Amino acid sequence: MALNGDEEDFEWEPPTEAEMKVIQARRERQDKISKLMGDYLLKGYKMLGECCEVCGTILLQDRQQKNYCVSCQELDSDIDKDNPALNPQAALSQVRERQLASQSPAPSHTPELNESPSSSQGNMSVPQPRPEHCEGAAAGGRTPLPPPAVPSPSRLVLQEAEEAVLTKLRWATNQLQSSASLEASIQLCSLITSCANSLRSLKEVSQ
Amino acid sequence: MAAQSSCVASLYTVGVLEAVILRSFGPEGGQVLFTRDTGQAMLSRSGTRILTALQLEHPLARMVVECVWKHSTATGDGSKTFILLLASLLRLIHAAASKEPNVSHSYNSTKAAEAATARHLADKLLAFALKELDELIATGVVPYGGRISWEDFTATAQSPSLANNLCVQKLLRSFFHTRFGYTHCDFISHLACELLSYWKFKNELPSFSLQFVSDNFPALHTPVSGFPVCASRLIDGQVIHRDFATPPLKTDHQPVKAVVLTRSLQPTLLNTGDVLEVGCGGRMMEERSIVHFSAWMERSLQGIIANLQTLGVCVLLSAVKQSAAVLALATQAEMCVVECVSEDELSLFVRLSGTIPIWDCSMIEPEHVVTLTFCRPIQLGGHRYKNTPQRITVKPCSLVICAPGEGQTEQYACALQDAVRMLLRTWEPMHAAVTTTSKRTLQSHKSSSLHTDNLTDRTTYRSSAIQPIHKCVLEPGCVISAGGSFELLLHYALLQHGHSCSVSHDLNIDTSVSQLLANALLSVPQKIYAHSPKGDKSSKDSELDLGLESVSCKYQLLLAVLQCVRSLLKVDTVLPTHIALHTQSSRPASTSWEDTEDEAED
Numbered sequence: 001m002a003l004n005g006d007e008e009d010f011e012w013e014p015p016t017e018a019e020m021k022v023i024q025a026r027r028e029r030q031d032k033i034s035k036l037m038g039d040y041l042l043k044g045y046k047m048l049g050e051c052c053e054v055c056g057t058i059l060l061q062d063r064q065q066k067n068y069c070v071s072c073q074e075l076d077s078d079i080d081k082d083n084p085a086l087n088p089q090a091a092l093s094q095v096r097e098r099q100l101a102s103q104s105p106a107p108s109h110t111p112e113l114n115e116s117p118s119s120s121q122g123n124m125s126v127p128q129p130r131p132e133h134c135e136g137a138a139a140g141g142r143t144p145l146p147p148p149a150v151p152s153p154s155r156l157v158l159q160e161a162e163e164a165v166l167t168k169l170r171w172a173t174n175q176l177q178s179s180a181s182l183e184a185s186i187q188l189c190s191l192i193t194s195c196a197n198s199l200r201s202l203k204e205v206s207q
Numbered sequence: 208m209a210a211q212s213s214c215v216a217s218l219y220t221v222g223v224l225e226a227v228i229l230r231s232f233g234p235e236g237g238q239v240l241f242t243r244d245t246g247q248a249m250l251s252r253s254g255t256r257i258l259t260a261l262q263l264e265h266p267l268a269r270m271v272v273e274c275v276w277k278h279s280t281a282t283g284d285g286s287k288t289f290i291l292l293l294a295s296l297l298r299l300i301h302a303a304a305s306k307e308p309n310v311s312h313s314y315n316s317t318k319a320a321e322a323a324t325a326r327h328l329a330d331k332l333l334a335f336a337l338k339e340l341d342e343l344i345a346t347g348v349v350p351y352g353g354r355i356s357w358e359d360f361t362a363t364a365q366s367p368s369l370a371n372n373l374c375v376q377k378l379l380r381s382f383f384h385t386r387f388g389y390t391h392c393d394f395i396s397h398l399a400c401e402l403l404s405y406w407k408f409k410n411e412l413p414s415f416s417l418q419f420v421s422d423n424f425p426a427l428h429t430p431v432s433g434f435p436v437c438a439s440r441l442i443d444g445q446v447i448h449r450d451f452a453t454p455p456l457k458t459d460h461q462p463v464k465a466v467v468l469t470r471s472l473q474p475t476l477l478n479t480g481d482v483l484e485v486g487c488g489g490r491m492m493e494e495r496s497i498v499h500f501s502a503w504m505e506r507s508l509q510g511i512i513a514n515l516q517t518l519g520v521c522v523l524l525s526a527v528k529q530s531a532a533v534l535a536l537a538t539q540a541e542m543c544v545v546e547c548v549s550e551d552e553l554s555l556f557v558r559l560s561g562t563i564p565i566w567d568c569s570m571i572e573p574e575h576v577v578t579l580t581f582c583r584p585i586q587l588g589g590h591r592y593k594n595t596p597q598r599i600t601v602k603p604c605s606l607v608i609c610a611p612g613e614g615q616t617e618q619y620a621c622a623l624q625d626a627v628r629m630l631l632r633t634w635e636p637m638h639a640a641v642t643t644t645s646k647r648t649l650q651s652h653k654s655s656s657l658h659t660d661n662l663t664d665r666t667t668y669r670s671s672a673i674q675p676i677h678k679c680v681l682e683p684g685c686v687i688s689a690g691g692s693f694e695l696l697l698h699y700a701l702l703q704h705g706h707s708c709s710v711s712h713d714l715n716i717d718t719s720v721s722q723l724l725a726n727a728l729l730s731v732p733q734k735i736y737a738h739s740p741k742g743d744k745s746s747k748d749s750e751l752d753l754g755l756e757s758v759s760c761k762y763q764l765l766l767a768v769l770q771c772v773r774s775l776l777k778v779d780t781v782l783p784t785h786i787a788l789h790t791q792s793s794r795p796a797s798t799s800w801e802d803t804e805d806e807a808e809d
Contacts, residue, residue: 030222031222034226035226038225038226038227038229041223041227042239042257044262045262046264047262047265047268048265049264049265049266049783058265
């Protein structure tokens with residue numbers, strides 16, 4: 001849809017399906033950004049007269065004079081929250097889910113690797129200490145591994161758990177090698193730490 | 208990212224403001240909790256208050272909030288609807304502009320073409336609204352509503368055969384319902400009706416008495432915190448918000464005579480730095496000192512007080528602080544003095560009593576003396592004030608507004624003032640063209656020497672950009688049921704108008720413009736009903752619940768929104784400066800519209 005100054009007779013064509021989808025997605029994203037910004041304004045943030053250099057969204061400033069771009073820092077990282085690859089909380093809850101599934105009498109199937117765990121609320125019945133707030137990647141490493149609910153876990157279950165954790169560890173190491181972002185590297189390191197802790201606990205349990 | 212066109216930038220900004228007020232919009236809207244660093248908290252649903260409390264440095268956002276504030280000062284209501292309409296209009300204009308850029312001129316880029324189209328559309332919209340909107344409203348909306356007469360304050364005053372039950376109280380009730388919720392709206396609307404019925408001037412237009420109440424509202428009400436809202440009431444007489452400086456009158460001699468002083472009785476002959484030469488002026492005396500000088504001053508003061516006594520004056524209302532000598536002499540002469548009375552109250556007092564304040568203390572004539580029915584101290588909350596009515600045709604009464612905290616009293620007072628403004632807008636006769644630009648005289652109540660003949664001076668409000676309307680189409684007092692009916696009816700009227708235009712002659716411009724406006728109007732009822740989950744309520748119930756709203760206020764709102772859209776789209780570039788151009792917190796009434804535009808324009 002390039003329009004130069006020379007083209008006098010520009011024929012407007014209705015946007016195609018794909019373009020419509022893009023427009024729709026953009027509009028939804030804009031609505032989300034507006035809503036988030038509105039919430040921040042009500043919390044006392046200041047709306048600045050400048051725009052973010054990366055995405056063009058209006059910048060906000062908090063009480064500590066720190067600038068904040070809603071779309072860069074919140075929206076884009078929002079979808080990564082549930083991705084077990086980047087968030088150790090999600091990884092942990094996935095491991096727990098798999099444990100639960102294998103312990104139940106009904107035939108359990110291994111959950112998909114990129115199945116996003118709905119939230120930790122699903123594990124309410126299992127008495128485990130769990131961090132209530134996502135304090136960030138570093139906290140994930142400090143989470144104590146939940147003790148297994150079943151009094152005598154079978155060898156098979158432990159082996160499966162160990163395998164899963166090792167796979168995750170392997171994957172995380174690969175990711176770490178190729179990672180360029182500081183945030184992601186920190187998160188991957190903590191994932192590796194928690195995987196190592198999980199392996200240690202599994203070994204203790206098996207003995 | 209300076210490449211963002213003004214249309215897109217305004218759209219984003221107004222979208223954010225819309226997100227801020229959306230949750231408070233509508234009859235089911237929530238309240239915003241304001242907290243200060245001092246720990247004071249307040250709940251409010253008023254759109255103006257929410258928007259002005261936001262910290263905004265973005266110039267377009269500030270421009271919009273400025274527009275909202277001005278509109279709210281004029282009509283008293285509609286700030287959230289303003290933002291909603293603004294947002295939907297900008298969205299539709301942006302969509303229309305990106306579809307068919309105006310290709311008759313050559314532009315450097317699509318953005319410039321879109322911006323030009325958007326600007327053009329905004330101009331057309333405003334022109335259309337100024338020309339045809341009032342007729343459309345008169346034919347398409349008003350027949351479905353009703354007309355309130357100024358005499359019908361409460362439902363009981365009307366004949367029971369009237370099915371619609373239209374009265375001023377109902378209109379006020381729905382107004383206060385949007386501000387306070389169900390709890391107190393009945394009580395406050397009843398109180399407001401009482402106040403207005405007291406201040407009804409006979410043989411005058413309703414807009415006159417409403418203007419009077421609106422101008423003098425600060426002097427007509429007393430906020431008292433620490434009591435429940437139901438303790439608010441009307442009291443006879445005007446309340447002067449100062450206590451007696453001297454012991455009050457011991458006996459109630461009726462009637463009481465009073466004078467108004469604008470200067471100190473004791474003239475300040477000596478200022479700091481002056482040198483007083485104490486001499487004899489030709490006569491040889493042994494001693495002349497400062498003691499003699501002050502004795503001489505006291506004697507002249509005694510003369511003035513004696514003069515006042517012969518006129519029978521018992522009360523001195525002073526705008527300034529009187530010296531200790533004056534107070535002592537007045538106490539001796541059994542007169543009571545009230546000092547430092549505020550300008551508003553003094554001017555109201557003077558206006559109501561028709562007296563002239565004393566300027567030159569040596570010349571006190573009987574016409575400076577006013578007779579009062581009573582003058583007594585009154586204890587309201589933690590403060591003691593003076594209560595004094597005058598002997599005139601209209602019995603003055605003052606409103607005492609009680610609320611648990613100071614913030615709440617301020618809220619109630621503001622809401623009442625806004626309600627009066629809303630009623631003023633409803634009953635203002637929208638007259639034909641005026642030859643001179645008659646601007647609203649905001650300072651009319653400040654002048655201290657208003658005589659009774661000045662009471663006939665009518666003040667009319669005109670937005671500086673509205674062209675004169677040639678016929679009185681919208682009758683005063685038109686109301687319609689609230690809850691989006693105005694918008695829906697106008698939507699259909701505009702669509703019909705568009706159809707008839709396209710059928711009669713091919714003015715596609717008018718059609719597209721009226722269509723755009725019609726679609727934009729739909730956003731308001733959409734948002735109202737998006738909130739309320741009750742779908743099973745019968746229509747009869749919901750009509751009774753939602754109440755009434757004023758048609759002329761809605762009309763003013765539409766015009767204000769269209770003007771704001773045009774101003775926003777006129778902005779080409781936003782230039783950042785490193786000097787603060789004007790302070791953020793002050794919103795003086797005299798800020799002209801051009802100032803903010805100059806800041807933001809190219």
